[in-house]
Amino acid sequence: MLVLGGGVAGCVLAARLSEDPARTVCLVEAGPDHGTDPDAWPRSLRDAHALPRDHMWERGVAVHRLRARVLGGSSCVNGCWHTWGSDADHEEWTRAGGPRWSAAAMAPYRERAVAAMRLRPVPGREFSVWARAALAGARELGYQDVDMGVPGAPGCGTPLLNALDGLRWNAAFGYLGPARSRANLTVLGDTTADRLVLDGGRVVGAEVVADGRRETLTADTYVLACGTFGSPGLLLRSGIGPADELRGAGVRAEVDLPGVGANLSDQPGVFVPRAPAPDLDVALAAQEEEGELYVSRMLIRAASTCCPADGWDLHILPSAGDPLFGSLPPGRYEAGIAAFLMKPASRGRVRLRSADPAEPLDIDPGFLGDPDGHDVAVLREGLEIAERLAATSALAPLAGAASAVPPSELTDAGLRARLGTYWHPVGTCAMGPAADPLAVTDGEGRVHGVANLRVADASVLPSVPAANTQLPVLAAAELLADALKEAAS
Template identity: 35%
Template structure:
């Protein structure tokens, strides 16, 4: 894919302006540009490399997770509060491909019950699993299963499942079987949750982000322009209709006009842009001196994410083999004891690279412990996003609201204890000498374990629901009360899915693009 540069001089007005070239934005823009009579401008705040050699090596190496490296230039940091007394920094990709360029390459579909819940919340029949399955098939080339009722073989995103041949992955699988968990060979089907490989958009050791997967397919089209280092500061709304955006590039601000504006800037930036543009809760906007364009109380009022803690274990051998194709090993999904989510709301994800390597940008750290990333993926929305300033450069305030209920705490204790049980099996003892922490006495005591979890609490960075279906946008992402303005990213998912949302973000881009191309209302 060639670099696409500046938008000046190409067109005075575009049919569609897409803000953000990430998981959803790249997919949406590429599909829209397939229609030759529609002009599309994509504005990406980060750099827009061309062919893969133009990307920094760690952005393509699927054994690394650039988003885990503090201060990496391809990410945008946001201060957040996970729980009382637990400040944190969350990050989002700021480069072509967005967070798909810096994340772990996890590409697992949402569950059927997620689609049922989203349909009931405002998506309607459009958001049923049966209606979404053709889009899920169309966006992928499944290299393991090929074309069939569940999978596609002609889509932009190549999907391959992680190799379970690594000794640690094989031991994890054996431990899961010993404890009675079923096998789940295809986590992109809708089978009973259990242990299996992780579907990934990393192939042969290369993380293929959505910028490369989608936009390279339409590169060179005269009706598409992707402009990097172009930060959108707000949406221009005139007489109730979005007519363009204010963009800053090379230190200069200008207004770019468009027939329709689609915000694909992610679940943190898209709601921030709406609020800065006067679309949101009236009282909060007025308090900041932002003229109210449309009172939409749901913008930023709630969001969901997945709390996570890292459990490390010591290998028996000083040096296990380095992973070959991905940092990911296997994954175990299971329902929590409440029984509310049979699709499995607890996740134990295996890292074959030490945490010291993930945060330091190295595959090998001799002698370092390896890790399980354990999380609760219950579709709960207890967070809130709001503005503290009308300055577009000031980050929004993020309060995740983790551990607020007894159920939150119970589920995290449960997934930590299941992980400890797995690590203590004879099967896993073949490779591991046990968890480094928490100690057995902590594991046995609810109060002590709650304290330990709070002190080690992190997040999967799976934010959803800041501009939710039903209360803020319709089934096709159209913002209530503002013509010509849509949101198409995980902002619109009313609750986070039971699996990480990267694949669902791409799905949103596909869905909204299809609606725009067909003029659906």
């Protein structure tokens, strides 16, 4: 079995599929494999205090394009936060993929992922003055404490973390670590999958490039796990996608699948800066001195007036520390509250610019593009909640307004200019029944119209969960690995 893409999902698949010694598994990753010894990994990828900017596919690009290129994928560069979505997410996924995707059926997969990734609650020492006050402020606004690691209700609380003592524990450690010594598992780093070769409705090979040399790898089953941007890119380069669009890019259409690259769904957000009081800077500096300053450690799951009962469609995320972008003089920090749109109606798209794999993909996140204005309206409500949180008796003494215009009163253009992302793209190889013209895969990851090809990463989720996506993607990959094992047995 050939697994293309060694990120979060790819590591799960390679580990689970190679549990059976009778099955030979080869994992192909474009980025480097830094090996089995966590201490030998680059410090930037292990340090959980910050988001590294090395080991990325592209440099100096719009933030929504960021994605890791290294064995372990984006688990090596991300914020280490884990939360779970609402029952409504599972209803959406079950409609598309069948009963395997219900909350109850996915619970064991979530638990496996929690164990493998060593997820743990936030230790008390990692709370900054700002995070502690934000938790008190949330309670002041009436939010109840909730467990963020399971489906449930709106409320406030803390995420689970894949970091211990300041060090990130990524999917290559969590999943491949115990599997690497198996004789039936091969891991190829620095090897880029260029295209699949098709013949008679089957994949007969995968052309990969390593050290400038091209070769064709063959297997009985091909599983794509190149992520929400990489997997549709690979399908499109292989001639699997919207036939007219492929012709425009100079690629011969092999299988007309209009949904490939469509339905891109990510969670945009706006950060509302506050002006830290001197006491806050002093407290944050003291915590940094102890090595325990983390930018965010709590969140609110909030419901806008557009949200169905019992769910939530916003994350309200207070943060304080070194700025994510740029820098401040020593002893000065950035503090504020972000509002993220968790269930966007807008959809973007991934397209090929040309057949040349070296040409960057055309990625349009489609943020706030829905014609009904749902997303702008919900985001504005999120900003109002952020303002109310900042004004609570717990938070107000720590920081004042940074601008005369409240963010919820920004013009639409002002809002768009300040838009960031939570980095949770999904949906570009969405699962759904074969009768759905935009479905790319079925509920077990099989690509419609190609016999021995599956996709098993974030791209198969037809809608983004009301959560950070790493834990849902880990659980989805566990589920899809089980589906593959059952089909093979």
